[in-house]
Amino acid sequence: MKLSREEVNDIALESRLLLTEKELDGAVKYINNFLDILDSFKELDLTNVEPFSFAEALECPLREDKVKAFTNTQGIFNESEHVDGSYFKVPRIMED
Amino acid sequence: MELYKLDLYEASKGIKDRKFSAQELFESCRERIDSCEGKINAFITRTDNAEPITENPYGIFAGVPTVLKDNLCTNGIRTTAASRILGNWKPPYDATAWKYLREAGAVLMGKVNMDEFAMGNTCGNSAFGPTHNPNDISRIPGGSSGGSAAAVSAGYVPFSLGSDTGGSIRQPASYCGVYGMKPTYGMVSRYGLISYGSSLDQIGPFARTIRDIQLVMSVLAQYDPMDSSCFREKNPDFTHHEDASIKGKRIALVKEFQNFTLDAPIAEAMKKTQKVLEENGAIITEVSLPVVSKYAVACYYALAMSEAHTNLERYDGVRYGYTVNDAAGIKEMFERVRSYGFGSEVKSRIIAGTCLTEPSRCDEYYVAATKVRTLIAQEFIRAFGECDFILQPVTPSLPHKIGEEDEDAMKGYETDLYTLPVNLAGLPGLSFFTGYDDSTKLPVGLQLIGPRWSDSEILNAGMILERHLGSPKIADGGVK
Numbered sequence: 001m002k003l004s005r006e007e008v009n010d011i012a013l014e015s016r017l018l019l020t021e022k023e024l025d026g027a028v029k030y031i032n033n034f035l036d037i038l039d040s041f042k043e044l045d046l047t048n049v050e051p052f053s054f055a056e057a058l059e060c061p062l063r064e065d066k067v068k069a070f071t072n073t074q075g076i077f078n079e080s081e082h083v084d085g086s087y088f089k090v091p092r093i094m095e096d
Numbered sequence: 097m098e099l100y101k102l103d104l105y106e107a108s109k110g111i112k113d114r115k116f117s118a119q120e121l122f123e124s125c126r127e128r129i130d131s132c133e134g135k136i137n138a139f140i141t142r143t144d145n146a147e148p149i150t151e152n153p154y155g156i157f158a159g160v161p162t163v164l165k166d167n168l169c170t171n172g173i174r175t176t177a178a179s180r181i182l183g184n185w186k187p188p189y190d191a192t193a194w195k196y197l198r199e200a201g202a203v204l205m206g207k208v209n210m211d212e213f214a215m216g217n218t219c220g221n222s223a224f225g226p227t228h229n230p231n232d233i234s235r236i237p238g239g240s241s242g243g244s245a246a247a248v249s250a251g252y253v254p255f256s257l258g259s260d261t262g263g264s265i266r267q268p269a270s271y272c273g274v275y276g277m278k279p280t281y282g283m284v285s286r287y288g289l290i291s292y293g294s295s296l297d298q299i300g301p302f303a304r305t306i307r308d309i310q311l312v313m314s315v316l317a318q319y320d321p322m323d324s325s326c327f328r329e330k331n332p333d334f335t336h337h338e339d340a341s342i343k344g345k346r347i348a349l350v351k352e353f354q355n356f357t358l359d360a361p362i363a364e365a366m367k368k369t370q371k372v373l374e375e376n377g378a379i380i381t382e383v384s385l386p387v388v389s390k391y392a393v394a395c396y397y398a399l400a401m402s403e404a405h406t407n408l409e410r411y412d413g414v415r416y417g418y419t420v421n422d423a424a425g426i427k428e429m430f431e432r433v434r435s436y437g438f439g440s441e442v443k444s445r446i447i448a449g450t451c452l453t454e455p456s457r458c459d460e461y462y463v464a465a466t467k468v469r470t471l472i473a474q475e476f477i478r479a480f481g482e483c484d485f486i487l488q489p490v491t492p493s494l495p496h497k498i499g500e501e502d503e504d505a506m507k508g509y510e511t512d513l514y515t516l517p518v519n520l521a522g523l524p525g526l527s528f529f530t531g532y533d534d535s536t537k538l539p540v541g542l543q544l545i546g547p548r549w550s551d552s553e554i555l556n557a558g559m560i561l562e563r564h565l566g567s568p569k570i571a572d573g574g575v576k
Contacts, residue, residue, distance in 0.1 A: 008447065015405065015450045016412075016430040017443055030444045031451055037394045038452075041464040044391070044471070051466035052473060054281065054295075054325065054522055063321045075172070075188030079416040088414050092425045 002032050099124035101570055104160055104254040104308035108201075111158045118159025118203070122148040125161050125205060128573075129252045135233050135574030136250055138243040140166045140224050141174045142206040155201030156315055163247045165240075165258045166207040167214055168194055168299070169288040173204070177290045178222035179212045181411045181437025183418040191288025192320045193257060193299045200315045205253055208243025212439045213408065214261055214292045216240050217512060218501060219268065221441050226498055230571035231273055231538055235495045238268030241302070245272040248302045250573035255303040255312055259289055261296045262396055263490070263515025266527035266543055269302055270490040273529055273539025273568040275558070276302045277309050280548045281522030282327045285320030293403040296396075296519040305567055306559045309526075310334045313551065333552055340556035343377030347544075347557075348483035351382050352389035353514070359493040361533040365540045369487060369530055372564045378557075383479040383486065387471045388517045395472060396516040398452055398465035404442075405449025411437060473521040480547040485557060489514050490527050490543045494536060514543065524551040526558050529568040539568060 003011075008028045012019050019027060077083045082090060099121045102110065111118050126144050133139060150159035164170065167177045169187035176182045190198070198204075211221040219242020220226035227242045229235040230250035237246040241258025245268035248256050258265045260278035269276025277300045284299045291297060301312035314334035320326045349370075358366070370380050413419035413433030423429035438446070452461040479486065491511055518525040525545040533540055544561075546554045 003451070008451075011451050011454070012443075012447050013431075015446050016427070016434050017438070017446065018431050018435040019443070023440055023443065026440065027444050027447050031448050034397065034448055035451075035461075038398055038461050038465070040391060040394055041461075041468055044387070044468065046464055046467040046471075049467040049470050051463060052469035052520075062324070070189075072171075072188040075186075076415070079185055079188070080414065081419050081421060082414055090414055090426050091423045091429050095425055095427065 003028065003035070098128070100128040100251045102254065103305045104157070104303060104311055105305065107160045107254055108156065108158045111160070118148055118150055118153070121159070122161055122203065125253055128250070129205070131575050132230070132250050132252070132573035136228050136230055136246055137225055138208050138227050138246040138250070138252065139206045140176055140178065140209050140243070143173060144205045148203045150201045150203050151198055152201035155199065156311055157197065157201035159201055159203055161205045161253045162197060162202045163205050163208045163244065163253050163256045164194055165210050165244045167210060167259060167290040168257060169290070170194055170204065170207065173207065175207065175290070176223070177213050178210045178224055179437065179439065179442070180223045181417050181433065185416045187288070189288060192285035192322060193316055194288070196315050196318060197257070208247055208256065210243055211240035212442050213290065213404070214240040214259060214264055215404070215441050215445055217263065217267055219243060220498060220501070221439060223439065228498065228574065229272060229495055230573040232536070233574040234497050235538070236271065236498055238271035238495060240264040242268045244302050245269050245274055245276065248272070248274045248304060249568070249571045251570035255301055255308050257299060257301055259297055259299050260519065261293050262400060262519050263512050265300045265302065266490050266515050266525055269527040270539070270541025271495040273532070273541070273571065274302050274304055275306060275309050275529060276300065276527040277313065277551070277555070278518060278525045279313065279317065279551050280524045281519070282325050283332065283524070283549070283551060284316045285318070285323040285326045287320055287322035291407040293400040294407060295403060296400060298519070304570070306555055306562045307336050309558070310336050310555050313555070317551070330549055332549070334555065336559070337556060340559055341377065342373065342557050342560055345378045345485065345557065346381045346483040347373050347378045347485045347487050348381045348383040348479065350389065350486060350488055351384045352386060353488060357492060358489055361494060361540045362489050362492065365530040365542055366487070366489065369542055369561065369565070372561060373487070376560055376564070381483055383482055385475050385479060387468070387475050389513070391468050392472055392517040392520060393513055395465045395468040396520055398461055399469065401445045401449035402453045402462050403449070405446045405453065408442070408446055469520050472517060476517070476521040476523060476547070485544050485546045485554065488543050488545070490541050494533065494538045494540070518545050522548055524548070524554055526554045528558050528561055530565050
């Protein structure tokens with residue numbers, strides 16, 4: 001299955017990436033080469049194969065549901081330029 | 097003797113026996129870095145400008161310096177993943193692996209270079225420029241943990257940490273001539289490791305002796321409730337046993353790999369290593385991995401890119417890293433931050449991952465890849481019913497010159513065939529030194545892999561190989 005320039009650009013926009021013409025050329029080639037290789041999966045009979053998981057744990061790997069305070073919240077806020085009080089402030093979300 | 101030349105065990109013992117101080121060792125390492133770093137460029141951030149402070153002078157590391165790959169979070173110290181998008185981010189917490197080292201007395205000399213977000217195998221795909229191989233500075237050190245391997249190879253520090261998603265510890269260890277261990281998935285906590293492919297990522301050590309790898313593993317392999325994939329019921333023992341034996345162990349070669357071309361020094365190393373193993377009582381045998389050899393590369397990249405696309409959604413310029421302040425709306429902010437912040441390889445992988453996981457294509461590609469992964473894991477379980485370890489190359493060739501990357505990205509990826517399957521099945525793998533190539537003088541490494549949780553047994557075998565093949569020397573680092 002080959003993807004067109006427009007389709008690849010649409011996928012990039014979905015990923016919130018604006019590509020230059022050169023980057024788009026590279027991405028189209030990259031993805032189409034890659035999809036060709038993935039088509040090799042069709043040679044395998046995967047009908048009764050379960051998707052992979054590391055299902056060897058003897059117990060469910062959950063920790064106790066107990067609140068534990070993270071003490072360095074100031075360390076988090078120090079790293080953002082978009083802090084307002086104890087919130088992060090972002091630009092307008094709704095578009096015209 | 098200059099102190100920087102000591103390995104971890106000797107350095108730690110020397111400090112504890114009061115033959116020299118941690119301060120003297122630290123200064124020797126710092127001088128070594130000063131003399132080579134202009135040629136090697138292993139560091140992103142140096143933290144060796146202050147007096148060394150160890151939290152535990154009686155711990156295993158007793159003040160011995162180390163460096164960390166720059167995708168391991170360090171509280172209050174810049175952590176970039178070699179990407180512009182993280183800018184000058186200073187994490188508000190430590191990665192568990194670093195916390196364990198710190199508590200055992202290790203001292204941080206800095207954060208080292210890597211391919212951006214661990215995506216690459218050259219250490220040239222970094223916002224901070226390429227790292228050079230200390231054995232030949234015109235060549236790549238390998239990647240993505242190229243800075244961690246180069247730092248140990250050049251004698252900056254006796255040991256370091258990296259991460260391995262598809263070979264990122266084992267391949268640079270081999271290219272730089274040091275030992276590198278990719279532990280069983282779940283053996284070492286990933287908490288505080290900047291995620292690339294979460295079901296594949298694993299933290300592990302680099303060092304110049306197997307004993308040192310065992311020492312670091314004994315500290316790293318601890319349960320951590322902050323990582324749900326971390327082991328619980330296992331009780332790993334990384335004690336160094338001088339009398340360890342491989343007598344009667346069945347060590348297999350992969351039948352299908354024998355049709356693939358290897359550069360002469362690597363083919364010779366395979367023969368030499370088999371001879372050493374046989375002379376020490378091991379039985380060389382053969383296993384068949386048809387699905388692995390044909391489908392692992394495609395399976396790996398389908399899963400790694402899908403996971404990367406999800407993991408990298410969080411970089412939006414709101415809470416950390418590079419940002420813009422004049423965007424008209426949030427969509428514009430996200431687009432401008434991500435388009436400037438990510439390098440082209442990362443962008444390509446995000447787009448590929450988005451493509452594979454879209455509802456219209458998900459079953460055909462992503463879900464199919466997760467099923468192929470099951471077949472690969474089952475194939476390894478069957479193979480380890482017939483053998484104890486598998487011996488194989490790390491790469492088919494020695495490191496190429498910087499700037500000689502193949503333009504066809506997928507062709508470059510295929511050189512990862514020997515390393516990727518280990519991550520898909522969550523297995524442990526040791527990249528070990530076999531000697532130097534006569535003509536290029538470059539180190540030649542190979543790989544020993546085993547079933548899940550066989551890490552300490554692999555290291556015992558590695559110790560016997562080291563005894564007979566020799567330990568690597570510190571590279572000249574471009575300084576004659």
